[in-house]
Amino acid sequence: MLASTVAESIVARRQTAAKTVRILSLGVAGFAVLCALVVVLTASRTAAQGCAQCYQSAAASGVAGRAALRHGILILLVPAISLFLAILSLLCRRRNPARPAPVGKFSERMAGASSNSVR
Amino acid sequence: MSSNPSASSAVEARSGARPGIFRRYVFSTDHKIIGLQYFFLSLAAVTIGVFLSLGMRFHLVWPAARLPFVTGGIMTPEQYLALVTMHGTIMVFFVLTTAPQSAFGNYLLPLQIGARDMAFPRLNMLSFWLTLVAFLVTLSAFLVPGGAPISGWTAYPPLSGMGEITGPGEGAGQSLWIAGILIFCVGSLLGSINFISTTIDLRAPGMTLTRLPLTVWAWFVTAILSLLAFAVLFAGGILLALDRVAGTSFFLPAGLVVSGELQMHGGGSPLLWQHLFWFFGHPEVYIAILPGMGVVSHILANFSRKPVFGYRAMVLALCAIGLLGFLVWGHHMFVSGMNPYSSLTFSILTLSIGVPSAVKTFNWLGTLWGGKLQFQTPMLFALGFISFFVTGGLSGIFLAQPALDTSLHATYYVVAHFHIVMGVAAIFGIFAATYYWFPKMFGRKMNKTLGQLHFWLTFAGVYAIFMPMHFVGIAGGIRRYADASGASYLVSLQPLHVFMTIAAFITAAAQLAFFYNFFWSLRQGEPASANPWDATSLEWATASPPPSDNFAGQFPRVYRAPYEYSLPAAPQDFFPQHLPSEQDAPSSKGRSC
Numbered sequence: 001m002l003a004s005t006v007a008e009s010i011v012a013r014r015q016t017a018a019k020t021v022r023i024l025s026l027g028v029a030g031f032a033v034l035c036a037l038v039v040v041l042t043a044s045r046t047a048a049q050g051c052a053q054c055y056q057s058a059a060a061s062g063v064a065g066r067a068a069l070r071h072g073i074l075i076l077l078v079p080a081i082s083l084f085l086a087i088l089s090l091l092c093r094r095r096n097p098a099r100p101a102p103v104g105k106f107s108e109r110m111a112g113a114s115s116n117s118v119r
Numbered sequence: 120m121s122s123n124p125s126a127s128s129a130v131e132a133r134s135g136a137r138p139g140i141f142r143r144y145v146f147s148t149d150h151k152i153i154g155l156q157y158f159f160l161s162l163a164a165v166t167i168g169v170f171l172s173l174g175m176r177f178h179l180v181w182p183a184a185r186l187p188f189v190t191g192g193i194m195t196p197e198q199y200l201a202l203v204t205m206h207g208t209i210m211v212f213f214v215l216t217t218a219p220q221s222a223f224g225n226y227l228l229p230l231q232i233g234a235r236d237m238a239f240p241r242l243n244m245l246s247f248w249l250t251l252v253a254f255l256v257t258l259s260a261f262l263v264p265g266g267a268p269i270s271g272w273t274a275y276p277p278l279s280g281m282g283e284i285t286g287p288g289e290g291a292g293q294s295l296w297i298a299g300i301l302i303f304c305v306g307s308l309l310g311s312i313n314f315i316s317t318t319i320d321l322r323a324p325g326m327t328l329t330r331l332p333l334t335v336w337a338w339f340v341t342a343i344l345s346l347l348a349f350a351v352l353f354a355g356g357i358l359l360a361l362d363r364v365a366g367t368s369f370f371l372p373a374g375l376v377v378s379g380e381l382q383m384h385g386g387g388s389p390l391l392w393q394h395l396f397w398f399f400g401h402p403e404v405y406i407a408i409l410p411g412m413g414v415v416s417h418i419l420a421n422f423s424r425k426p427v428f429g430y431r432a433m434v435l436a437l438c439a440i441g442l443l444g445f446l447v448w449g450h451h452m453f454v455s456g457m458n459p460y461s462s463l464t465f466s467i468l469t470l471s472i473g474v475p476s477a478v479k480t481f482n483w484l485g486t487l488w489g490g491k492l493q494f495q496t497p498m499l500f501a502l503g504f505i506s507f508f509v510t511g512g513l514s515g516i517f518l519a520q521p522a523l524d525t526s527l528h529a530t531y532y533v534v535a536h537f538h539i540v541m542g543v544a545a546i547f548g549i550f551a552a553t554y555y556w557f558p559k560m561f562g563r564k565m566n567k568t569l570g571q572l573h574f575w576l577t578f579a580g581v582y583a584i585f586m587p588m589h590f591v592g593i594a595g596g597i598r599r600y601a602d603a604s605g606a607s608y609l610v611s612l613q614p615l616h617v618f619m620t621i622a623a624f625i626t627a628a629a630q631l632a633f634f635y636n637f638f639w640s641l642r643q644g645e646p647a648s649a650n651p652w653d654a655t656s657l658e659w660a661t662a663s664p665p666p667s668d669n670f671a672g673q674f675p676r677v678y679r680a681p682y683e684y685s686l687p688a689a690p691q692d693f694f695p696q697h698l699p700s701e702q703d704a705p706s707s708k709g710r711s712c
Contacts, residue, residue: 036467053277054390055456057372061388069390070458073449076398080347080445087315087343088438097322 148240149667153247154226155560157217160251164213165546167258169627171206175199176620180613182602190266197287199601200269204288205261207272208296210542211403212303213254218549219410220345221250221310224338226560228314230658231332233323233675233697235668238316242309249306257299260292268293271599273400276370276392277377280362281384284377297360304353307345314342323657325677328434330696332656332681333427336434337413340441341406347445348402355395362387393455397448404541405444408508409437411548412479415501418555419483420682421654422498423490424692427682429482436475436482443472453521454528462521469519476512480505491685491692495652496570500551503578504544511540514589529599532592535585543581550574550633557637558651562663563644569636573629580626587615653693656681660697 058066144152177184178194185192194202225243229236237243260267268288270279274296283290318339322331358369362384370392373385420427427433449457449465483505492498514536517523527533550573557565596603596612603609603616650659657677661670675697683694694700 051389051455053372054388054393057388058390058456060372065388066458069388069394070461072391072394073461076351076394077445080351080398081442083347084343084442084445087346091319091328091339094319095328097324097326 146244148236148244150225150229150237150240150243151560151665151667151669153243154222154224156247157222157225157250160247160254161214161218161222161549164209164217164254168206168209168214169630171202171209173623173627175202175206176616176623178202178601179603180617180620182604194601196601197269198266200271200599201261201267201288201292203599204269204271204296205257205267208257208300209254211272211407212300213250213257215407215542215545216307216345216403217250219414219545219552220314220338220341220406221246221307223334223414223549223552223556224314224341224410225310227556227658228317228335228338229321230559230661230665230669231335231656232318232321232326233657233670233677234317234321235670237313238321239313243313246306246310246313249302249309253299253303253306256295256302260288260295260299263291263295265290265292268296273396274359274392275396276359276362276387276389277372277375277384280359280371280392281375281377281382282363284380294360294363297356297363301353301356301360304349304356307349308353311342311346311349314338315346318342323675323677327677329430330677330680332413333416333430333433333437334410334413334656336437337409337411337416340437341409344402344406344409344441344444348399348406351395352399355392355399358395359392390452390455390457393452394448397451398445400451401448402441402444404537405440407541407545408548409440411504411545411551412437412508414548414552414555415483415504416479416486417656418497418501418551419486420684421555421652422493422495422501423487424493424684425486425490425682426680426684427482428485428488429478430680430682432478433482436478439475440472440479443468443475447472450519450524453524459521466519466521470516473512473516476508480509480512495554496565496567496574497551497555499571499574499578500547500554503574504547504551506578507539507544507547507581511536511538511544515540527592529597530592531588531596531598534598535588535592538588539581539585543585547577550577553637555652556658557640557644558647559658559663559665561641561644562647563640564647564651565640565644566636569632573632573636576629576632577626580622580629583622584619584626587619591615591619650695653691655683655693655695657696660695 058069061069143149147153147156174186174188174194177186178199183193186194189198225237228234265283265287268274268279269286270289270293274293278285278289279293279297281289282293318331318335358367361367362369362371366383368384368387370389371382371384371387372389375382375384416427416433447465447469449461450469453462453465514532518527518533518536554565554570557563591612592598594612595608597609600609603613647663649661649663651663652659657675658665660675676699677696678699679694679696681696683689683696685692686694
C-alpha cells in the first residue's frame with residue numbers, strides 16, 4: 001500500500017516536472033523567436049556605421065561587383081562544408097578498423113627496432 | 120615517398136646500426152621527436168610573444184620611457200604597431216596553432232590510437248621544418264630596414280598591399296611576413312593531411328569511433344579545420360603578394376592617394392581580403408581551442424575518476440563547433456559595411472555556436488559532479504580552462520550582436536574577449552597537457568608545489584589583466600592606440616592601464632616558475648612509472664617515455680571505451696582500454712599490449 005502510494009507520488013512529481021520543462025522550453029523557444037524577429041527588423045539600421053573605404057569601394061564596384069561579393073560568401077562556404085562533411089563521413093565509413101594486428105615477422109622486426117628508445 | 124619508415128628501422132635493426140644523433144633528434148621521422156620539436160618551437164615562440172606584449176603594455180603606461188631594445192630609445196607609434204602585429208602573429212600561428220595540435224597531437228595521436236607512427240612520417244618531418252623556416256622568416260622582419268610590419272596580424276589591405284609608401288615596415292618587413300605565413304600554411308596543410316589519414320587508417324583493432332579518446336576527436340576535427348582554412352589563407356596570401364610585387368589589384372581599390380600621390384592600382388576590393396582572411400581567421404579560433412577542449416575532457420575524467428559525462432554529445436558538440444566555425448566568419452566584419460542581411464545571418468549563426476559550447480560546458484560540469492576529485496596540477500589547469508572558456512564565451516555573446524559590436528569593435532573589450540577565450544583558455548589547455556603528459560614524454564614528473572604556485576599566480580594574474588580591460592573597452596578605450604594622452608576621456612582610464620600592466624608583469628614573472636619546473640624536472644624530477652595517473656587510454660599502456668615503435672613490438676587491441684573509471688565490478692577504479700575482461704579475451708582476437 002505504502003509502496004504504491006510512493007510510486008504514485010513519484011509518477012505525479014515526474015509528470016509535474018515534465019510539464020514544467022515543456023513550459024520552460026516553450027518560453028525559451030518563444031524568447032528566441034522574439035529575439036530573432038527584433039534582430040531581423042533592425043538589421044538594416046545597424047549597417048549605418050562602418051569602414052567608409054570598404055563601403056565606398058564595394059558600392060563603387062557596381063551591381064555585378066556587389067553581387068560577386070555576395071556570391072563569394074557561398075563560394076567560400078559550400079566547398080568547405082561539403083569537404084568537412086565528406087571527411088567526417090569517410091571516418092564513419094571506416095568506423096571499425098579492419099586492419100588485423102600485425103604479428104609474426106613484422107613484430108620480430110619491430111622488436112629489434114624497439115631497442116632504439118627515444119629517451 | 121614511402122609512407123613506412125619502419126622499413127629503415129628494420130634495416131637498422133638487422134644491421135645493428137643505430138641512427139646518428141642528427142637522424143634521431145634533428146631530422147627524425149619519429150612522431151614523438153617531431154612532437155617535441157614542435158613543443159620546443161612553440162616554447163621559444165611564446166617567450167618572444169610574451170616579451171613583445173610586455174613591451175606594448177610598458178609603452179601604454181610609460182610612453183616616454185626609454186627602452187634598451189628600441190631603435191632611438193623611445194618607442195614610436197609605428198614601432199608599437201609593429202609589436203602589435205608580431206605579437207599577434209607569433210602567438211596565433213606559432214603558439215596557439217603549433218602547440219596544442221602539432222606538438223601534443225603529433226606526440227600523442229599515434230600512441231592513443233595504437234599506431235606505430237603517423238601515416239606519412241617524412242611528410243611530418245617536412246611539416247615541422249617548414250614551420251620552423253616560417254618562424255625564422257617571420258621573425259627576420261624585425262631585422263630588415265623599416266622593421267616589422269604595422270598592419271596587424273590581419274594584414275588588412277590597402278595598408279599591407281601597397282609597399283613601403285604606406286609606412287615603415289610595409290616594405291621588406293611586410294613581404295617577409297607574407298612569405299612566412301605562406302610557408303606556415305604549406306606546413307599546416309601537410310600536417311593536416313597526416314592527422315586525418317592517421318586517424319582514419321591507422322587505428323588499432325577494436326578502436327572504433329566510440330572508443331576514441333576525446334583528444335583524438337578534437338585533433339581530428341581540428342585537422343579538418345586546418346586543411347580547409349589554411350588553404351584559403353594560402354590563396355589569399357598569394358593574391359596579396361601579387362598585389363605587392365606584380366602590380367595586380369585584387370585587394371586595392373581605385374583612387375587611392377597615399378602621401379599625396381595617386382596610386383595606379385584600381386578595381387580591387389579590401390572587403391575581398393577580409394572575407395578570405397576571416398574565412399581562415401575564425402576557424403583558426405577553433406584550431407586553437409578545440410584541442411584544449413579534448414585535453415580538458417580527457418584530464419577531467421582522469422582526475423574525477425569518472426567516465427566523461429555524455430561522451431557522444433561531446434563528440435557531436437566538437438563536430439558541430441567545427442562545422443559552425445566555417446559559417447560565422449562575417450561577425451569579424453560587422454563594421455565593414457557589408458550587406459546588413461549578411462550581418463544578420465552571421466549574427467544568428469554565431470549565437471548558435473553557444474549551443475554546442477554550452478553542451479560541452481555542462482558535460483564538463485556533469486563529469487565533475489559526484490567525482491572523486493584529485494586536484495593535481497593538470498586538473499587545476501583544466502578547471503582554469505573551463506573558467507576562462509565560460510568567461511570569454513559570455514563576453515562573446517554581446518559581440519555577436521551587430522548593433523553592440525558596432526560600438527565595441529575597435530575597443531579593448533574585443534581585446535579582452537579574444538585574449539581570454541582564445542589565448543588564455545587555449546594556453547591553459549597547453550599547460551594542462553604539459554603537466555599531464557610530461558611523465559609520458561620525459562619519464563619524470565614535474566614538481567607539484569611549483570606547478571600549483573604557477574597555476575594560482577597565472578590564474579589570478581590573467582583575470583587581473585583582462586577583467587579591467589573589459590571595462591576600459593566599455594568606457595571607450597580604443598585598441599591599437601600607442602598613446603592615449605591625446606584624448607581626455609582616455610586619460611581617465613590610465614590608472615586601469617597601470618594596474619593591468621603591473622598584473623601583466625607579475626603574470627609573466629610567474630611563468631618563470633613553469634620554466635624552472637620544466638627544465639629542472641627534465642633532469643631532477645621524480646621518476647614516473649608507465650601509468651602514473653592511473654589512466655585508461657593507450658598511451659599509458661607503454662613505457663615512459665615510449666620506445667621508438669611505441670609499443671615495443673607488440674600491438675595493442677582495444678576492448679573498451681576510453682574513460683572507464685570507477686566501474687563497480689572492476690578490481691581497481693580504472694579499466695585500461697587495452698586490457699581484456701574475462702568474457703572478451705579469447706586469444707584468437709589478437710595480441711594485447
